[in-house]
Amino acid sequence: MKALVWHGTADIRCESVPDPRIEDDRDAIVRVTTCAICGSDLHLYDHFMPGMEKGDIMGHEFMGEVMEVGSGAKSALKVGERIVVPFTIICGQCDQCRRGNFSVCERSNRNKAIADKVFGHATAGLFGYTHLTGGYPGGQAEYVRVPFADKTHIKVPSGLTDEQVLFLGDIFPTGWQAAVQCDIEPTDTVAIWGCGPVGQMAIRSAILLGARQVVAIDCVPERLSMARAGGATTIDFREESVVERLNALTDGKGPEKCIDAVGLEAHATATLDSIYDRAKQAVMAETDRPHVLREMIYVCRPAGTLSVPGVYGGLIDKLPFGALMNKGLTVRTGQTHVNRWTDDLVRRIEEGQIDPSFVITHSVGLERGPEMYKTFRDKKDNCIKVVLKP
Template sequence: MKAVTWQGVNKIGVEDVPEPTILNDHDVILQIGLSATCGSDLHLVGGYIPAMRSGDVLGHEFMGTVVEVGPAVTKHQVGDRVVAVSFSSCGQCWYCRQGLWSLCDNGKPNPGITEALWGQSIGGCYGYSHAMGGWAGSHATYMRVPYADQGVFAIPDDVSDERALFASDAAPTGWTGAHQAGVQAGDVVAVWGAGGVGQMAARAAMLMGAERVVVIDRFDNRLEQVRRHIGADTLDYQSSDIPAELREMTGGRGPDVCIEAVGMEAHSSGPQHLYDQIKQQLRLETDRPPAVRQAIYACRKGGTVFTLGVFAGIVDKFPLGAVMNKALTLRGAQQHGHRYIPEILDRMSRDEVTTEHLATHVMGLDDGPTGYRMFKEKEDGCVRAVFRPGR
């Protein structure tokens, strides 16, 4: 079958790979309907995430149709139209039972790499390197999904493929950030990053009762999407003093909750960006953290900062003194989508969450390299490139 694969740093290819088969009684095989690029994929493309191998199939945000089920699967049958969470989680370990699904003890077969990186292993993520399980990704005609009764969800009849697609990763990641950050009614919430995840974090915060939500970015088309489709306020960090603007909006205090939805290749203005870029390229730090730094400085005393963007290792000039002396709560997580997807699909069916606008460029698998280039370079206003196998 045809698949979009990682061929090396900044090299994306399309090749024929073997079709997946049932390997465990709890597996299903999906015929992929739609599969989206994600900002965290760019860390793979740029070579910042370890343990990628040439020929690895990319993609972790997807929906499709069940074409084969393992004998132990009870919740799905052939022909079901479904969306799958991007993380593989067993549902039986202590972490899964606590609702901390992305921390699953059994979500990947090779925990050693992340144990060395972070002290403990976490769950696996499809198409996201052998450090995260080595699972084949979704930019393909077919895909094997383990733990199907836990991580695969039927799509309501009145929710389109294009809308349901983003219930796989962008929306539940945003929900994880807003919920785990403790957004409450009346809060002012600031979100750094107006990509798919940032937009969904903003929408989640609004639905959780936030009084005001402000999304910070530099791309006009993404900020326009926030205003039109999410209904939040926006700030352009290239033309605004963000901490000053946020204090002005909050009576001098700063936001109650600050959500960083950018990650390890964050851009910033001024000499700080050059400093971080050089240190990252020289591997003197693995991640560029300017958005996290700004969120920490901007957050009100006693507030919460949540790191939702993907980080891999170590950062430089981290303002730990501000975290401690301002009595901030600092949290982070990969997504616990198993926990949030049912609610998200329900809200999608009631038009409370809309996501179709994120799929700015839909194309076939043969256009995989083009789609990733457009997504990385933001060509033609690309917010997300989406692949439709067979197109």
């Protein structure tokens, strides 16, 4: 089969690889009909995340048709069914899964011993990500093996297109969880840093959850335009001070809720801290760039909440923890507990409250994946979200 394969920094290739096969009775084999490039795939493309190995198959946002089902999954899945596959692999039986904390499933990370050493305790296995999260082959391929398939799936209602439901596997529930973690009240201003795909979903989620005002921060014109179309007030951080504008929009009090939809590759316009971070990265004294985290801590209203769906991979420096503590801020983070949210989100799609396909700007064949990684990373051709068709 054909798949997008990681060979090193900025080196993704479309290659022939062995077809997947059933390895456990809870497995299923899925023929991928649609997949996507996610912003967190770019952290792998740029090699900011540790644990990648040459030959790894990319992709964790995908869906398709069930082609083969192991004996232990036949009660839950049937050949021919359409499913979206969450990026988090879940057993559905461990203590964390029973609590709905699916992204920290205790059984699905097959490299648990390595992850325990790095994180203290392992998190769930993820498709198409690093070997710290199991090293599972991803879904930017013609076929994929789905472990624990009796639990790791979302069935697609008839009448909905791939494009309407594809993002249930990651960015839609990620943006939704980011907003839910804020405990939004009708009087709240929610500020969202980053208007990429997750930021766009967070904007619409915050509005659906009843925020009084949503403010979106970015510097890319087409992303800001899409944010405005979704109901947000926008700030171009290259044109004006984020802190000053947020204070002006909140009568000097700051937003009650702040969402970091950027993560470890934050960009800033020649601020002292961004220069510092890039210098530290260059000598491998810091892995991640936390400019957005620092800014959120500074501008957030005392007793407010910081929600962090943006991916961080390692070590950050000069975090103003004194301000965080003294202002009494609550910080909520984590990979997404996808299956906790999807029943509700499927209903909202069916009822027409939201059509997640709005975010798609490019749809191409799988063979064009390598060039689209670069287009997406470099924000060329007005690219916001890339869908691939194997």
